[in-house]
Amino acid sequence: MPIAIIHIAEGRTPEKKRALLDKVTLAIADSLEVPIESVRVLLQEIPETQWAAGGQTLAERRAKA
Numbered sequence: 001m002p003i004a005i006i007h008i009a010e011g012r013t014p015e016k017k018r019a020l021l022d023k024v025t026l027a028i029a030d031s032l033e034v035p036i037e038s039v040r041v042l043l044q045e046i047p048e049t050q051w052a053a054g055g056q057t058l059a060e061r062r063a064k065a
Contacts, residue, residue, distance in 0.1 A: 002028050003040040009058050010045045017043060 004024055008017075021041050029036045048059035 001038045001040060002032055002034060003042065004028060005042045005044065007044050007046055009051050010047050 006020070006024065008020075021043060024041050025036055025039045028034070028039045028041075048062065049057050051058045053061070
């Protein structure tokens with residue numbers, strides 16, 4: 001049973017997250033030649049204040065943009 005864990009910043013619409021889950025599931029099933037039902041995808045949303053790059057949080061970067 002393949003398992004994919006995806007971390008993304010909070011803020012995307014439910015529709016975008018659903019599309020991501022569907023496409024990743026299909027990609028894994030196709031590439032590994034396994035049934036879709038055996039694929040697990042975990043989507044973890046991280047608050048912008050808890051995700052940093054270059055010493056700045058995403059919230060800080062977006063505030064400056």
